[in-house]
Structures are given as C-alpha cells and as structure tokens.
Amino acid sequence: MQTAQRIIKKYRQKRVIVCVMVALLTLILTLGIRFISQRNLNQERIQAFATHSVTALDKILLPLQNGRDELQSLVGVPCSEAHLMLRKRAATLQTVRSITLVKEGILYCSSIFGDRNVQIRLTQPALPSSQPQLILSTDQSLLKGSPILIQWYPVSDAGEDGVMQVVNIDLITKMMLEPQSPLITDVSLKVGDKFLRDGQSVTDTLNVPEDTMILRQTSAHFPFTILVSGPGASELALKNLPSELPLAVLISLLLGYIAWLATASRMSFTWEINLGLAAREFELFCQPLLNARTQKCVGVEILLRWNNPRQGWISPDVFIPLAEEHNLIVPLTRYVMTETVRQIGYFPANKGFHIGINVAASHFRNGTLLRDLNRYWFSAHPKQQLIVELTERDALLDGDYRLVRELHRKEVKLAIDDFGTGNSSLSWLEKLRPDVLKIDKSFTMALGTDAVNSTVTDIIIALGQRLNIELVAEGVETQEQARYLRHHGVNTLQGFLYARPMPLKDFPKWLAESSPPPAQRNKPILRIMPLR
Structure with missing residues (x-):
C-alpha cells in the first residue's frame, strides 16, 4: 500500500531528477554554444588574417602591374635615356627595390646601377621567360641573400626582352607574415615551388607539420598563396572552454531553479489527482448498510478508490487528506456525485434506500455544496434518499449552518461520519442538528476488549438516543459486536461482517444473493485499500 510519505518522496525525487537533468542539459548546451561560438570566432580571425595578408x-x-605598359615601352631604349624614368618609377612605387630592362637576355639598364651588361640567367635562372612570371627568389646583386619578389613582363614573343621589377619583400614580411599566437603560430608565402617565412630566407621546402596546416588562401590576381599554421580553431576553443565554466554553471543552476519552481504543480501529488480526475482513474465502490434486526440492506455508503496506473492502488487514507490540504476535495466530491448519478441504476429505486456521500466541511463554504447538488444530483431526480456524510476533521463555520437548514428543507439527511474522533461538541451538534451519527469503527472494534472505548461507545449511543438521532455503527466485524449494538439500540450496522467494499456493478449481485462479492475481487482491494 502506498503511503503519503512514499508518494510525495517519489514526486520529489522525480522533480529533483528533472531539475538536475535541466541543469546538466543547460550546462552542456551552454558550454557547447560557447565552444561553437569561440571556434567560429577563431575561424573568422584566421580567415581575416589570411585575407588581410593576401x-x-x-x-x-597591382600598381606594378598597372604601370607595366609604360615600362615595356622603354625596352630597347638606351639606358642613358631610360634611366631617369626608371628611377622616378621606382621612387614612386616605394616598395620596389629596382626596375631593370632586359634586351636579348642581357640586363642592360637598372634603376639603381644604370648601365649594365649582365646575362639575366646568371642572376635569376628562371629568366628570361616568354610568359609573365612572379618569382620568389634571393637577391644576388644589391643585398645579397635577402628575399625578393620578382615580377617579369616579357616584351618579345621569344621572351628574351622584358621588364623585371624587384620587390623588397623583406621589408613587408612583418606586415604580412608575422604570426599571431596562440591562434596562428606560423605564416608562409608560397610562390611557385618556393617558400618564405617571417625572419627566414627563401627555401624549397616548408618545414611545418601537415597536421598544423589550418588554412591556405590564394590570391585572385597573382600566383601566390598564404599558408597559415596553428593549433586550429576547435583546439583553441576547447582549451578556452574551462574559462567559460563559471558562467555556464551559474546559468545551469538558475535554469535548474526555474525548473524546480515550474514543476511545483505539474510534478506533485495534486497534479496527479487532477490528472486522475481527467483520465477517470477513480472508481466508485460501495459498502452496504444493514438493518440490525431484519438484516436487510437499507442503503450504501459511496467510497472512492484510485487505481493509479503510475503508482498502483492508492488508499483513500492517503489521497483524501492530501486532497483536502490542497483544495482538491471539492472536485473529488463532484466526481463522486457525477459517477453516482451515472450508475444510479445499480441501486433499488425507492425512497427507503439511502445513498451516503462523504462531503468535507470546505464544500459547505459560500453555498457551493447546494449548487453542486442542484447541478449533479437533484437535476437527475433520483428516487433514493441522499445522505450527506460530514467528517469531523474540520468544523463548519457559523455561516455554513444556513446551508444545513436548506439541505434539510430539500429532504437531504445529514450524517456525522466517524463521530467521536474529531471536533464535535454538544453546541456544534445543537447547531447542526444531524439526522445520523456514525459511530467510528475504533469504538465498535473496542466492544468487549477496551473498557474505556467501550464506555465511550455507550455514551455516544445514549447521546444519540437522547437527541433522537439515528445511529449507525461502522466497522462491525463479529457477531458479538452486532449483538451488543443491536441490544443497545443501534439500528443500522456497517462492516466486514456483512459486506466488504465492492464496485458498484457488483452490488446488484450481492443484493440478490445477500452475500459478499467473489473473493478474488476483494482480496487486492483489502490488501491495498483499507476503508476510510
């Protein structure tokens, strides 16, 4: 049998699990988002660096290329006439180390040295060429051993004549090829099969591990490529992830707390009751009441049972107090009224047969009970006598007694359930004027065994007879108890001696046979659902 503590503990555990999962998922998502964001940012920075270098x-x-027509027109012109133009052009471009004119493979005029007579192949083996060339090489004339970038533009079809512009690449490598640690650890310029790194000479090979190569950016205008190496955007983002942990933990804790607040109603026993009402998981049972002398059934008490598919059978001793505590007892009572009327055909249709429905004191507030009875009970015009059984857990307020008088006017009987265990007093009985007192089973079971409770039972019986109130004894289980109660004037008996609680559909069969329903229907109910 489920207990309130166990059920509430289960729901609390579920809430904790959900909130922890929300917090963990938030932590993972936050770190994942930060990782992806940082990786993309690193990738953008690498791409921007490479693009900037290109x-x-x-x-x-480009300026060297744009002025080539003017320079090409000087090829063949005597150096004495062309030298001044070459010097002006070199001074204007600033980044050019020298401009030379080549005729029939002979370098005959230089912006720096003036007249010359040097075979170009001796200084640059790749020249002359019939095609425009961009060559990464080493200076052999002015600053020997320093890296240079050569632009070659042929004039003749054979390529023996042309213009050679030497760019002082060593001066601009700081701007183009300087690494940006830790994101970029190495930058190289590749022209043809030659490589140049910052602070180094031109080489035929690039001594950089292939697994560190992260980007190649090629120019759209000239045949060169910028090679960028480093640990990679993802690796750096992963190394930076621990610094994001405090913020991620803070966000995850905040969302976990929000989830705790949000699940307060949805993952609670009150939510489970609402869900059970919506899914019609509650089932009506009834327990017959017999005339003590004739042994004939004169009525039934309607009992509510809950076969929760998620928790199993839940005793009314568990869910009824919780429903009262969380203001759900009124919806449960309405459900009982609706289902009783819907299944009213299982009971004898005569005024002498009464049907008892348990009602909490809170249902009397502001005339709510009367409105519900008009809507769910009186509108169906049942022939059976209705008895409203009021438990003593909560006393009625002074304003609720007007409703009691209205119920009497409508011929609804009022019973005090579990009498002797709650808030009863003589003045309360006087104001309420109940029609029935139901002696609690704890007093009935004490007959013949407990002198104190047995005396209290006698007092209750005497009180009922003095106030002319009908008496019903609950929990009658032995013939000795039945004889004692009958001998002392208790006319109606209810208990396992006569019948155990049964589903409403089994009542006609029991009534016809005057015997309890088959044992297999009652055993699981008795094991997990004691009577209220």
Whole structure:
C-alpha cells in the first residue's frame, strides 16, 4: 500500500531528477554554444588574417602591374635615356627595390646601377621567360641573400626582352607574415615551388607539420598563396572552454531553479489527482448498510478508490487528506456525485434506500455544496434518499449552518461520519442538528476488549438516543459486536461482517444473493485499500 510519505518522496525525487537533468542539459548546451561560438570566432580571425595578408601583397603588386605598359615601352631604349624614368618609377612605387630592362637576355639598364651588361640567367635562372612570371627568389646583386619578389613582363614573343621589377619583400614580411599566437603560430608565402617565412630566407621546402596546416588562401590576381599554421580553431576553443565554466554553471543552476519552481504543480501529488480526475482513474465502490434486526440492506455508503496506473492502488487514507490540504476535495466530491448519478441504476429505486456521500466541511463554504447538488444530483431526480456524510476533521463555520437548514428543507439527511474522533461538541451538534451519527469503527472494534472505548461507545449511543438521532455503527466485524449494538439500540450496522467494499456493478449481485462479492475481487482491494 502506498503511503503519503512514499508518494510525495517519489514526486520529489522525480522533480529533483528533472531539475538536475535541466541543469546538466543547460550546462552542456551552454558550454557547447560557447565552444561553437569561440571556434567560429577563431575561424573568422584566421580567415581575416589570411585575407588581410593576401590583400596587402595584392596592393603592392597591382600598381606594378598597372604601370607595366609604360615600362615595356622603354625596352630597347638606351639606358642613358631610360634611366631617369626608371628611377622616378621606382621612387614612386616605394616598395620596389629596382626596375631593370632586359634586351636579348642581357640586363642592360637598372634603376639603381644604370648601365649594365649582365646575362639575366646568371642572376635569376628562371629568366628570361616568354610568359609573365612572379618569382620568389634571393637577391644576388644589391643585398645579397635577402628575399625578393620578382615580377617579369616579357616584351618579345621569344621572351628574351622584358621588364623585371624587384620587390623588397623583406621589408613587408612583418606586415604580412608575422604570426599571431596562440591562434596562428606560423605564416608562409608560397610562390611557385618556393617558400618564405617571417625572419627566414627563401627555401624549397616548408618545414611545418601537415597536421598544423589550418588554412591556405590564394590570391585572385597573382600566383601566390598564404599558408597559415596553428593549433586550429576547435583546439583553441576547447582549451578556452574551462574559462567559460563559471558562467555556464551559474546559468545551469538558475535554469535548474526555474525548473524546480515550474514543476511545483505539474510534478506533485495534486497534479496527479487532477490528472486522475481527467483520465477517470477513480472508481466508485460501495459498502452496504444493514438493518440490525431484519438484516436487510437499507442503503450504501459511496467510497472512492484510485487505481493509479503510475503508482498502483492508492488508499483513500492517503489521497483524501492530501486532497483536502490542497483544495482538491471539492472536485473529488463532484466526481463522486457525477459517477453516482451515472450508475444510479445499480441501486433499488425507492425512497427507503439511502445513498451516503462523504462531503468535507470546505464544500459547505459560500453555498457551493447546494449548487453542486442542484447541478449533479437533484437535476437527475433520483428516487433514493441522499445522505450527506460530514467528517469531523474540520468544523463548519457559523455561516455554513444556513446551508444545513436548506439541505434539510430539500429532504437531504445529514450524517456525522466517524463521530467521536474529531471536533464535535454538544453546541456544534445543537447547531447542526444531524439526522445520523456514525459511530467510528475504533469504538465498535473496542466492544468487549477496551473498557474505556467501550464506555465511550455507550455514551455516544445514549447521546444519540437522547437527541433522537439515528445511529449507525461502522466497522462491525463479529457477531458479538452486532449483538451488543443491536441490544443497545443501534439500528443500522456497517462492516466486514456483512459486506466488504465492492464496485458498484457488483452490488446488484450481492443484493440478490445477500452475500459478499467473489473473493478474488476483494482480496487486492483489502490488501491495498483499507476503508476510510
């Protein structure tokens, strides 16, 4: 049998699990989002660096390309006439180390040295060429051993004549090829099969591990490529992730707390009761009441049972007090009224047969009970006598007694359930004027065994007879108890001696046979659902 503590503990555990899962998921998502964001930012920075390097070199080479027609027209012109023009051109471009004119493979005029007579192949083996060339090489004339970038523009079809512009690449490598740790650890310029790194000479090979190569950016205007190496955007983002942990933990704790607040109603026993009402998981049982002398059934008490598919059978001793505590007892009572009227055909249709429905004191507030009876009971015009059984857990307020008088006017009997265990007093009985007192089973079971409770039972019986109130004894289980009660004037008996609680559909069969329902229907109910 489920207890209130166990059920509430289960719901609390579920809430904790849900909130922990929300917090963990938030932590993972936050760290994941921060990782992806940082990785993308790193990737953007790497791409921007490479693009900037390519653009910077393009800006150096494009002016040289744009002025080539003017320089090509000087090829073949005597150096004495062309020298001044070459010097002016070199001074204007600033990034150019020298401009030379080549005729029939002979470098005959230089912006720096003037007249010359040097085979170009001796200084640059790749020249002359019939095609425009961009060559990464080493200076062999002015600053020997320093890296240079050569632009070659042929004039003749054979390629023996042309213009060679030497760019002082060593001066601009700081701007283009300087790494940006830790994101970028190495930057190289690749032209043809030659490589240049910051602070180093031109090489034929690039001594950088392949697994560190993260980006290659090629110029759209000239045949060169910027090679960027480093640990990678993802690796750096992963290394940076621990610094994001405090914020992620704070956000996850906040959302976990919000989840705790949000699940307060949805993951609670009150939510379970509402769900049970909506899904019609509650079932009506009834327990017959017999005339003590004729042994004939004169009525039934309607009992509510709950077969919860998520928790199993839940005793009324568990869910009824919780429903009263969380203001759900009125919806449960309405459900009982509706279902009783819907299944009213199982009971004898005569005024002498009464049907008892348990009602909490809170249902009397502001005339709510009368409105509900008009809507659910009187509108169906049942022939059976209705008895409203009021438990003593909560006393009625003074204003509720007007409703009691109205119920009497409508011929509804009022019974005090579990009398002797709650808030009863003589003045309360006087104001309420109940029609029936139901002696609690604890007093009935004490007959013949407990002198104190047995005396209290006698007092209750005497009180009922003095006030002319009908008496009903609950919990009658032995013939000795039945004889004692009958001998002392208790006319109606209820208990396992006559019948156990049964589903409403089994009542006609019991009534016809004057015997309890089959044992297999009652055993699980007795094991997990004691009477209220």
